[in-house]
Amino acid sequence: MNFIKTLIQNLVSGPSTVSYPFGPAWTPDNFRGRIDFKLASCTACRACEQVCAPGAIRFDKTPEGLRFMMWHNTCVFCGLCEHYCPTDAIRQTTDWHMAHPVKDEFGMAIRETIVYVNCTGCNAKTLSSAPNPVGVEPPFTPEEIEQQRNLCPACRKKALAERGAVS
Template sequence: MNFLKIFVRNLVKGPSTIPFPFAPAWTPERMRGRIQFKLQSCTGCRACEQVCAPGAIRFDKTPEGLRFMRWHNTCVFCGMCEFYCPTDAISQSDDWHMAHAVGEKYGMAIREVIPYIACTGCGMKTLASAPNPVGVAPPFTPEEIEQQRNLCPACRKKALAERGVQS
């Protein structure tokens, strides 16, 4: 009589096949999918490049600034870059819709440039990256981050010392 139980259960629950290509699929909440990059938060510390095992992340010095490149087609979604990013500039989304025609192979990438600017303190050419928040107490406010972004490393140190923290 066990089959009756199974029969009724299948009748109530419906088919177990997920209707994916014809309807949206369910995605787990903490699915490790395509990497997203937020240029505004990147400090240019290059920790992600160091920990990336398949070499999906690369930083290049270009005349415009420091270029961040990430190729999704060699990323293994290990999440190390997200773990080591001090400012959460790199985050993993739950997007897994990455199947693509071979023509778009090299388009599956993030290419962003942290531009060079003139330091507002001393006028030196410097990168407009976000300040490193590690060891800064109390933490930076959003206004302070914008202020620090426009300073060169020496002026940043000075500003931090005036603020009264060890960096």
């Protein structure tokens, strides 16, 4: 007789299905969905490429710089790229709406380029990537991050050593 109680509750509460794609669909709080990439935070460490099991993330050297490519139609939303990114350049959103026509398949990608610049310290050609401020005490100010962005790795080390000696 317990099923009659459940039947009456279901009749009173109404349907429990979601009208997706014709209406909004509920998404759990910690749902892993589409990737969001912040170029300004990327250090070009390529850790995300190394841990991406399906190969959805690729870095390619181009004459302009280092190109980041992430294919949403290949991603399995495992979250390893976000977990191993030292600067939170990759975040997973709760957006899981990935339905698209076949003709838009190649548009389901993120394409960003970390451009080459001349180092402000030694004038060498280097990537304009974000510094990795993890463990730096005191933390970088926004002005220091912009200064570090235009330094080659050797000049960054020198600048950090000088900063440590001053503070």
